[in-house]
Amino acid sequence: MVGTIPTTSATGGRRSRGPRGFALAFALPMPVWQTLFFVAALLFLIVMTFWSVRNFRVEPDFTMANWVKMLSAGYFQDTYFRTVWYAALAALVASLIAFPCAYGMAFKLSPSFQRIVASSLILPYFTSYLVRAYSWKILLTENGVINGVLGYVNLGPFAMTSNLFAVLVGYMTLILPIVILLQYFSLAHVDRRLIEAAHNLRCGALRTVIQVVIPSARTGLILAATFAFILSFGDFVSPSFLGNNKPPTLSILMVDAVKSGSQWPRAAVVAITMVATLLLVAFLAMAFAYGRKAESR
């Protein structure tokens, strides 16, 4: 016995060093990739906001002109708040539409049916979001399918493109399935005994959803909404194709800055503002999702 102990620990030590180096080698590409294509790119983007454009050519410089010009411009401020509002609205609407669906999946379907529905929610992502958003246009335009059908019963035509409604429909195409899935995963993990305990303490069915189910699934529900916000905030497809750039969002502003006049530095200002906004939103959402587990007055 005494003799074997050092032997095993020696082999253990030698063994663990080998695979650790091996595992590190496999883990390395990801940090390298992240550093090259995200951190370095981001740093370059920050640097570029201080450059200037002369004769449609970007030149290294150190000027605050781009920041001052963009942040003081009324159209930028309007667009910024509009984009935040659209993304927040999309997150809210998606969360509200998704909740009954995710709730039904988690609590009313048999486990095998749950698996079928959950995997069918991944199916939309098999086709490009661009294609799906574009196909909405066929349905929604003035002489599109929906207005055509409504025309038979002497209704319409309704303006369903180039407005907030169209943009929201597009956002839903992008985010709704993933919001339902994320909500479903968090609802499926709600302890059923807590629901029974609530019923046992005279909490009715609907009230239990508000008092027990939502607080229990809080982290997941907030994460789903955050995800919806992030995806909608940076989206270009819906506001461009379904909203016809009217009114513009930050992503459209960014593309415009580049297209009309090669204003790469100004586009970089917009991009950095967006990244900063998303970081702030993500940070606040995490604090809200994980903090203050037990509320106490």
Add this chain to the structure above:
Amino acid sequence: MAEPLLVLERLEKRYGGLVAVQSLDLAIAAGEFIAIMGPSGCGKTTTLRMIAGLERPSGGEIRLRGRRLNEIAPWQRDTPMVWQSLALFPFLSVVKNVEFGLKMRGIVAGERRRRAMKWLERLGIAHYRDRPVDKLSGGERQRVALARALVTEPEILLLDEPLAALDANLVVRMQAELKQLQQQLGITFCHVTHSQSEAFAMADRVVIMSEGRLQQAGPPREVYRAPANRFVAEFVGANNILDGTVAEATGERVRVDTGIGAFDVRAAPTRPLAKGAKVALVISADQVNVAAGPAAEGNVVTGTVIGEEFVGAFVTLHVDLGGGTVFRVQLQQHALDKLGSVQGKSLTVTWKPEHAVLLSNA
């Protein structure tokens, strides 16, 4: 018995073809501490859940103070329960957990807080009022769960193995506290457990269930000393069971032929037994005596000690009586000291006829 508070009548629960509870009749008096026990899957928890309305009976009736409960939603009943997992709301503080039931009844915030604090103080956890429940120890959380269930001052409290997750020392303390609480409050406790010591330590009446059926209900002592059937005899206590046939039945005294000899037993005169009837003898391990030399009194048989088990001041000897029969004999440590070393020794095993219970083995 006083007017029963809760009546279960021919209560049944089936899941598809599986029968969880079968034709259960039980009346529980107001102020009674009742323990429903049995092995897992015997239907005890299902019965409790039906009382709380968390399962719907497939047949029969549940009545609380004469009111049929079967179709009443769980949130319209006053049958608070304490879960094995406690099921405390992790997103609420201690005091808010306790207030929950009051809030659902629409009691205003100030009154709610006052009543919740009264219970927290009574159970000695008032200083934890603002803590999150997951920052408490097992015993403290147990008290929060009790306070949450009792704050609405119900007539009956349902307990579903709430002590199962606690360590042994704490279990004994909580048993005493629960019993004391129940006596002070004078409300009915309906406690489901698989632990015999838990049931016997607290309950006024013990209900033994097996395979969805009620096997025996009665005071702990009665169930222990006079098991109604073979299942109870095997489940409760440490009993020795001998199968045999009636050799002779004269009045109160019945002589039973078994594989290891013929023994006398005192039987209740209400049950006339035919000669040759199949019966079983149940002899509690603590009613058996052993001696090194020959003994004259009662039923005598000799055997060899094949094992010893020590639990505290008690010793259980395993004595091989031949013919595949091994008797368990429970002795106090000092009684064993007198015998000296017994392992492998031959001993005389005796018990009095009145200490054996006769079961019909039909």
